[in-house]
Amino acid sequence: MDRRELALFLRNRRERITPADVGLPAGRRRRTPGLRREEAARLAFISTEYYTRLEQGRGPRPSREVLAGLARALRLSDAERDHLHHLAGEPPAPPPGPPREVRQSVLDLLHRLPQAAAFVTSATFEVIAWNDLAAALMEDFSAVPRRDRNLVRRAFLGPHLRGAGRYDVSDVGEFARHSVGRLRAAAARYPDDPEMAALIADLLAGSEEFARLWDSHEVDGARTLSKTFRHPLVGPVTVNCDVLDITDRDQQVVIYTATPGSPSEEALRLLSVIGTQRMTVEH
Template structure:
């Protein structure tokens, strides 16, 4: 049976107690949750109106009524938006991109600790990441909010660009998808000053971004193979996937490597050492990684790993003398 606003209000009311709203539960109280009278008082509504809402006899409540009920019931943002939709209303937003990482995504990120994974906002600013992400791609902790923007880093050029985003990928697939994402974000958040300034900056300073923007670039984030250029262990070939989260704007970017591969050895070394030694000094170099004798390792697109890297040959990491 589909949930209605009335059944949702009853469910949310039942989970609160007088203690939750700063009142003392009297002995002998039967109701475990809030009474309708208490909810009506908190929301500034009449008891009769709350009863009619729960029974489905009051139709088309206003946005102000739903907002008052959401505050009184202490709804989470996702629950508040659900209440608006049940009332036949569009959920409001403050016009700015949220930097909040939902609890479920935080839990997922904690369980992906051994994998390089990062959570990004609608404008592709990195919000949270795993230790393995920091070990493979550099620790974002010392970077500013501006420096943690993936679009700005991906469109940077030269040594500076490689330092900001040490990932190689053939073609304009990533760039087209990022531009398309920013265009969609600008439709949703036309008054987000940071987003507007980001687009204006890139259009005026990056010819390739301006070209894709003016052409109305459209792209999707496909599962692709990329090469991370690491200063300690050399190239690390990873599969990259972008996961969207229903009900919010955040995206989860995850890198994985083939089990038992040379890339897995490198990633494990970086994960264990986390880029620094126990005393804060650089850790010892890993043992020399041999050049693999598998040049024809297939990738998902039917090509070879070497082809995905533009034919680049791996260079073994030499130990410190």
């Protein structure tokens, strides 16, 4: 435990928070630039005396519960929370499961790509955010249960929706090998996540192909650089595949774009107009 650095860090973070940030009245006789010590202590659910001793470098090592309260009270970012734990000599515990919350800046990015189908996946390959063109090209993710938004589950077990089929796409085999390897690596990062365990158990029980690939113990695979969707309304759409890693959230942004001037680019343009509206295809 580095008492001196911990004390300086707590004071610095306390003084940068205004009462308005946490819904407290400012008052007329406030001398501190941020929260008072008693206010920070109350928000962290600890005594003012204990908090004061921490800021003076005299306190005992705080427990994980106290550190969680301090991180919440001082509105620490994930990186600041981890730093607080290290200063207190209590390394942060790994998150129980893959983060599902997508940063606002990433959501904004998706919607600033109107000519690209873009979506975000968690470490378990669950689609957790998407733009309109991704929904038009693949499916309206907002209209299906969360369970059926998992790309690995769909690839090996198919969707649970009546009448729905697998995505009609050219790289099923390549995606299968790649996804199983990444899922095995993710399982090692989140050994205590019940959703991860349930997903893997379902896949092992329901797909011989998944079980065979799982037993190979590969932890990654080559990514597909291009693929072709066979869309029921606009026909084949060949897209280039680019993936951006969001390492601090263990998420990926997947971006599908068509070669400029190609029929697929025209098809994506048409899909951006059609959207996810229900249309009857004449045969």
